[in-house]
Amino acid sequence: MNLRGRNVGAYLLKHQRQYSLVFGFRSWGIHTQLQPGQAEPTLKRLEDGLKGFRPGDRLRIYWRSFADDKERQQSLETLIQTTATLESQFLLLAQQRATRDLTTEKQRQPKQLYLFATYPLGSGQEQSADHVEKLLAWVVAQYDTFKGLKEQNQQQSYVQLLTQGFTDGYLHWEQQLNARMGLQVTPMGTEELWQYLWTQFNSTSLPEVPQCLELSDADGDAKLSELIHDPLHATSRLIRGENGQPSHPKADRQWVLVKGKFVGAVVLESKPAGFTTPEHQLYYLWQALAQFPDCECVCELAAADRTMTRVTLQRLTKQSVTATFRANLLRDVDVASQMRMKQGVEAQERIYEGALPIWVSGLVLLHRDSPESLAEACQKLTNAFHQGDFIRETEIAWQLWLRSLPIVGDRLIDDGRRQMYLTNEAPGLMPVACPRTIDNRGIELITRDGQMPVYLDFVNQHRGMLVFGETRSGKSVLAAEIFVWAIANGMNVISLDYPKPDGTTTYTDLVKFFGDQGAYFDIGSESNNLFQIPDLKCLPDNQRQERLDDYKEFLVKALDTMVMGTETDNQLGKRVHTVLWQALSTFFETPQILARYDAAFEAGFGSPEWQQMPTLADFVETVANLDLEVESALLNEAVATILLELRGWLSSRVGKAISQPSTIRTDARLTVFALRNVGNNIEAAVLALSAQSMAFRRALEVSDSLLAIDESPILFKYNGIAQIIGQVCANGAKSGIRPLIIGQDPDTIAQSVAGSQILQNLNTRLVGAIQPNALPSYQRLFGYDPSLLRPNTEESFRISPGRLCSHWLLDADARLTPCAHYPSPELLGAVANNPKEQRARQRVLAQHPNKFAGYAAFAKAYVQALRSGQSLDTIAPTQPEFELIRPVSELTQPIPTNGHQPQPTTPRRSS
Incomplete structure (x- = not known):
């Protein structure tokens, strides 16, 4: 019709x-x-x-x-066909098999x-x-x-x-x-x-x-x-x-x-x-x-029939009254009749009230x-x-x-x-109660009651996400699933992490798995050019200029932070801001500068022309030669402050990492920033701005980005990082940046300088296994009833070696859903990052010339070891090397024994 x-x-x-x-x-x-x-x-x-x-x-x-996975399999198959990254295809194929296994076991x-x-x-x-x-x-x-x-x-x-x-x-x-x-x-x-x-x-x-x-x-x-x-x-x-x-x-x-x-x-x-x-x-x-x-x-x-129902109730009530009366005459108690009479009267009362x-x-x-x-x-x-x-x-x-x-x-x-x-x-x-899924597609979680799949779509919906959970609660694996889904959908993932003492981070192994599609940024050995503009040659002229202006605004904000720190509201700060805008306008109108940008993008990453791309040093030169056509003491002080501070950055470790041509691939889909050797809040803020610049560049190149902050309790101690992330949470939707913050508790975030800005703008939360003493914090900050979060403190909410799933309370769109995350064995194998797991993976990979075959073999052995409780040393053990022992008579040199030469012996005859 x-x-x-x-x-x-x-x-x-x-x-x-x-x-x-x-x-x-x-x-x-x-x-x-x-x-x-x-x-x-x-x-x-x-x-x-x-x-x-x-x-x-x-x-x-x-x-x-x-138990039916037809729609999910079709969705994953479509994504496999559209993504060009072999690593993403491998992990999506593994997810297809994991989904099929859950369906076969009636767990989905x-x-x-x-x-x-x-x-x-x-x-x-x-x-x-x-x-x-x-x-x-x-x-x-x-x-x-x-x-x-x-x-x-x-x-x-x-x-x-x-x-x-x-x-x-x-x-x-x-x-x-x-x-x-x-x-x-x-x-x-x-x-x-x-x-x-x-x-x-x-x-x-x-x-x-x-x-x-x-x-x-x-x-x-x-x-x-x-x-x-x-x-x-x-x-x-x-x-x-x-x-x-x-x-x-x-x-x-x-x-x-x-x-x-x-x-x-x-x-x-x-x-x-x-x-x-x-x-x-x-x-x-x-x-x-x-x-x-x-x-x-x-x-x-x-x-x-309402009339007949009313008449029937009246008749039954009268019968019950009569039976009760007769029982009283016989000095007996008819309990059943009294109950029926009471129920009949109550039913008639409700009918007269409107039922x-x-x-x-x-x-x-x-x-x-x-x-x-x-x-x-x-x-x-x-x-x-x-x-x-x-x-x-x-x-x-x-x-x-x-x-x-x-x-x-x-x-x-x-x-x-x-x-x-x-x-x-x-x-x-009326069977109308049913868990409501958040979105129609996205990463998949399974409800704890009813085993219904629910989806979280941050690709087509702008979602800022918070992931909380204690150590070994599955945060890293869940975040890796989010990374893989983002990369498969054409997004770029930039992660800020605080490295371990050995220099590795949570996702170092995942970066290695992605090969050329992964990049690891360490300020001691890599650089990310802050003045690398987005490659906009594929866009129309009017749209190209509009997006270039957007990046200029970001550069002014970054340079403001580098020059003035947090003191940007005073008179000098306003003059510095004005001078920076004029200097940037002059910088991007210089024909030689624009020609170097065009040549670099034309030749591509790593080429000689790429090494000549304009950097912060060229901008400092522009400021030094800037003709403002106005003379004032405050203006001169502003120019002098800019030159002094920026030249100071050029000689520092962090400054060198952002003022040289980029050495990390600009087309990498997964980039991890290891924030180590950070001296103060300003350096931390500049490194956060460097990560944001990469996300912003890719967003302006018609590609959305996911900006992840891992180890947030440590990183948010730096006010500069907290302020930058707060701005991304509040305004990231305009530039296509989805924030993802991962931490063990919300208190550190709430106590940071941008705590309210962060918590109020991230509309999707996943709370994993937590300690009982953390319940008041969640009640105070998010309004959760402690009874809703009490299951998160129980032993059953922690990772089960037999099922290899983590448990979460999903809070999205004002709905709470207890659910579980079932990663594929291959994803577990790619993310495993403790020393024993890394050594076992290296042993297996060394036996397989094909990377994907190696990861598949390791995933199978790794999951089997976890479920059976075996030591990881039993996975592809290294065979000990034995030296061939030769007879003493074949040695040209005698073997010393306790510092003395051995005495010749006469062979004994056999009797």
Whole structure:
């Protein structure tokens, strides 16, 4: 239906002579970790939606959880095909295999929530009250047939019928589900509806919809057209099968065989005793279903006859009163009658207060590989609920499965087994609780409850990220996963790290793995030219000038810091700022300077022309020869201050590292800045500006960047670094720079000079394993309830050698999600950085001339050693070298013994 600017699909069903439309919706559901106090208003919205049910309305909710990685594999495959870096392709292929392993082990369970709303249309013909009217209607129909108007009238009747279904059916349900219930649903189109049915019976690719009616008002008037791609009926097409294999289900009393899986049914047979808290009611089904893989829960809600319900309650109450009275006459106590009387009175009170009766049918379908495993799973499921709430169906399981399909017009469960609830009770049996993913793509985490994959996309969404966790909590591996994902998506990664005493950093080994695509910046041996402008030759002239001006602004800020430090607001600071701007304008208007830039970029990195690229020394020369055409003591002092300070930088270790042509590859995708031998805050700030310049250059060259700060408790002690990072956090979105800050606790960041600027602008946080004494800090800085973070302090939250996963509390978009990170073995092997791990990796790599084969072999042995608890020295052990021992008689020189010459001996004869 293309009506009123909406593209809506629906199943058109016919049962006997009655038509009905079934509209499909997708929903993200209600998050399973709501903030304190949010559960009660959420239940109130669901109750308000149920009160809007009209007679004949019927809503089915389908909660599905199946181990399936098809979408993720396709996403990774697309990324592998588009990235040009072999190292990224290797790690993405490893991630594909790790994802497949998790899926095979049922540790990865994507979940979907569908809602199908039924609207009855009627017969499509005028109803005849008696035989005379039926006769007249037949005569009119024959007359229209004789005149050739029958088909036209039928089509017009269908147009009116479907238009009524859209206006009175779809629009009503859209308003109920979105506005009143707050479920944020999205209507399903024709292809999605057909795909939903196709995947119930088949695993092959989706064919075209066999038959489709299209109602459109594009020209102003509603017109109906029919598209037929296959003359075979849709249901026949569903079960026809492919490649000689049928796809029709096989029925049994206790199960039905569908797509090679045995499906059993567990039915809601009685009401739960009650709900203790709003959270208990909202998550009643979720807490049980989250434990079971490969299952689906179907709940059908239908409006009950309100008058009959009220009359029935009154009758039952009177019966209970009479039974109680008779018991009193006999001096007995009828406890059951008293309870029924009390419950009846309470139910009538709620009805008079506005509650309405709702028929509720609940069904859970479990999919297993064998009847034995199915029986075991069904028994576990019934035990997960209170006794008697859910019971396995052992006679008509096939019929319940058939009725669960949205194209079957029958009720889900017969009248005698349906349960009647009031609108304030029914939300407890609506399976709408489901972890909500943050984004549709990105790095993948798995929720701790339910094993649902959630994605964090910092490539297409601007996200500043904070990662906290104690030592050995998995921070480095998670950050490496973020690095790999950024590089594979065309971003550049720049990491600032404080090196170990041996000069290596957390990601030194990862840089080595990336080979030519990685660069390591050490101020003692490498340089990054601060005056290396971005290569903008591929951009239009107007855009080129605009981005060059942006880089000039950055240079002025960097030079201000180098000359004045933090004292930039006084009179001298303002004059220095003005002089620097004029000097830069002159510098970039000099033909010789521009010619050297063009030659350097044309010849490329490392060429003789590259070594002649303008640097800070050339800018100092420009300042020395600058003609300001104005004479003033303050202006002269400003020029003198600039020359003095910048010439001082040219002779310092840090200054030399930023004032010479770049020796690290400008096209490196991963660059690590090792901030060692930093003397003071100003030097630290300048090195941070050097890293920012690289990120900014690549961002201006139409490539976004990720700027990571590792060991933040150490680096943020330098005010200069904290101020620069604070500016990136506040304004990085404008230049395409995503900040990532990694540390052990938030206190050091909060206490830095830019603490509030950093914490308030990073909207995504991942908190790993922490110590109990850190809970007050997280409560004070982020407002976390200590009860939410208490699991982070438990032993189970730390890395498990058997599962090789780290645990995190993800806070993004005002939603908290406890989840786990499962890295691939190859990523673990590339990031492993303690001395024993490095030695073991070197031994394995030495045995393989192909780098990737070596890393794959090491990853396999490394993971096996971790899971079995073996020493890493057992991985590719070095064979000891033995010297051949020769007889003494063959030696030309005698062997000294304790400083004395050996005495000749006479060989003994054998007797």
